[in-house]
Amino acid sequence: MNSLAESVVKMTDKEIEAEYGADPPARTKEILRSAAKTYAQGKLQAAKLKHEQVSGQFRSHSFEMPATATARRELLNAVLASQFAADLGELTAQFRELRSVPDSDVESTLRQLDLLGVLKKFREASR
Numbered sequence: 001m002n003s004l005a006e007s008v009v010k011m012t013d014k015e016i017e018a019e020y021g022a023d024p025p026a027r028t029k030e031i032l033r034s035a036a037k038t039y040a041q042g043k044l045q046a047a048k049l050k051h052e053q054v055s056g057q058f059r060s061h062s063f064e065m066p067a068t069a070t071a072r073r074e075l076l077n078a079v080l081a082s083q084f085a086a087d088l089g090e091l092t093a094q095f096r097e098l099r100s101v102p103d104s105d106v107e108s109t110l111r112q113l114d115l116l117g118v119l120k121k122f123r124e125a126s127r
Contacts, residue, residue, distance in 0.1 A: 008036055061111060061115055078126075
């Protein structure tokens with residue numbers, strides 16, 4: 001069914017008319033619409049699955065988190081001020097006023113930076 005959907009999606013209106021006539025039967029229209037919809041939603045379903053996988057990795061990821069909120073803010077501030085944040089322009093702009101960022105966002109950002117390997121590089125360079 002997916003190969004039918006893919007071939008129909010790629011057909012021009014003239015090709016469809018030549019293949020099925022100027023006014024195909026209602027059942028044919030229904031099948032073609034269903035096939036095209038299934039094809040289009042396949043990418044959406046794949047993206048949803050990928051999002052669930054990445055979200056699961058994020059939630060289950062554990063790393064050495066500083067014990068206090070103040071220490072977590074200090075670590076994030078140090079990482080953002082370091083050379084390792086050079087490619088994180090949007091992130092540094094978002095955290096320009098670190099004092100106004102909720103603790104949960106600081107912790108979440110540290111978790112993301114660890115997943116990206118930024119914290120590991122930062123800690124190795126800080127030794």
